[in-house]
Amino acid sequence: MTAAEIGRGLRAGKFTSIEVTRHFLERIDHAGKQLNAFITVTPERAMADAKRADARIARGEGGPLTGVPLAHKDIFCTEGVLTSCGSRMLSNFVSPYDATVVERLAVAGMVMLGKTNMDEFAMGSSNETSWYGPVRNPWDGSKVPGGSSGGSAAAVAARLAPVATGTDTGGSIRQPGALTGLTGFKPTYGRVSRYGMVAFASSLDQAGVLAQSAEDAALVLGLMAGHDARDSTSVAVPVPDYAAGLGRSMKGLRIGVIREFFGEGLEEGTGRAVRTALEGFSAMGATIVELSLPNLPLSVPTYYVVAPAECSSNLSRFDGVRFGHRCKDPRDLLDMYKRSRGEGFGAEVKRRIMTGTYVLSAGYYDAYYLKAQKVRSLINEDFRRAFSEVDVLMGPTTPTPAFAIGAKVDDPITMYLNDIYTIGANLAGLPAVSVPCGLVDGLPVGLQIIGPHFAEERLLAAAHAWQLMTDWHRRLPPLFA
């Protein structure tokens, strides 16, 4: 059942939030360990939330998701609950406050089941960099679920939670969404508050949702989005009723197909599934034109300069002084900083901190960091030009279906190239969604839809229209059906 369906059932009195919550806690209990999808499960909190939600529903109060359980990516601060960000560094951090996203969804009456596993500090595309171990893909336990929101994706795909939050800095919602058969929605930069969301790359980070359907994504996003004075980059643009906009016709929608996304590196079955989806939109009355975004192939090197630069700055706060891991018996202050950070961070995080430190250092700043920021402008301009001709852009979310655990861990560049189709939207701050569009050898693949700033409604309507004519989003991993 989708989150929306659970919400309708709760309001119709078919079952209670306590019953639904118990059902998901049991599923987590049975399958959670096998998938390693959760870092922390919060059964007491969940049952207390559910009890309150049932009381609200009984009084005829609350909204469409009151009493519906959800899981939070462990990057969101949750008061009184471990917030580890997948890192040894924060493996002892009990947040003293709630992130805005957590707070808003709680106020709406959603029930928190727990905190999901993730790549350490959201740095990874396979959920293999977590200090808590890799997450397994419910469709095939030997494969990765994608990352960095891999625990959220695995949890929803295996129906251990009806819906989950995620964050997307370079594809971390859309890519795991595609690899696990989910609707993964990344809103416009600034649409959702970043307050209480552990920072990775502040000009790219954005919170979003991993859901079973476009309708669920619309409902959750509607609750998460909106201005927050506690995040200076949060925008004061009114939040439309996303669910109300779902029924829009695809007739006359101008779809641009990004030529650069269909070149070398795209696995054949994935390409075929995406092309079939495009034909589906054409059959619904949309017009399809092929477009070129010539600077887009440079998005991977651009991102892997900009994001590590911002990460090296953001992660300097972890110093072993105020919170987080501190090494044993430091000789002096410098030794404490170096060993606390050396022990607290994993290999990929250290690699990115050092990459960022290098590109920002004297003598290299102009050649790498400034250059990457200029190429970022060119990529942004490519998107702007494209959106003067079309309403949305479409293409694959990932070049291949899920790959084997361990297959790419030794080669950072190969791993980084997984993000080749998703990074562009982050660099330009655009909203984008991945929707399931087929199975290749039993593994899901995703269609990516990218829109101009604040075109969330348009993307959700397109995703919903696609889901009305297909059932890929209703397919379950055979082991969890």
Add this chain to the structure above:
Amino acid sequence: MTLTRRDVEGIAMLARLEISEAELPVYAISLSRIVGFFDQLSAAATEGVEPMAHPLENQVQALRDDQITESDQRDRYQGNAPLVAAGLYLVPKVIE
């Protein structure tokens, strides 16, 4: 661009990261590959192009009235600190 073991030591020092002797050559190899990968960027013609630091245009830094909005929660926040005494964060001695 090839980074030496010494380069990695220098970067690690700037980043305040302890990297073991055994790890230094491993990072030297992977960082060299990553930085080499960045050379693709030199192919882009960026003369006269403004660097882009932020994805949203026309965003101005929000200001608010200079009023106290938060209460003192020091003890609560220090609950996560590795070592505190009398409301102070303790670190190894800095001045002998």
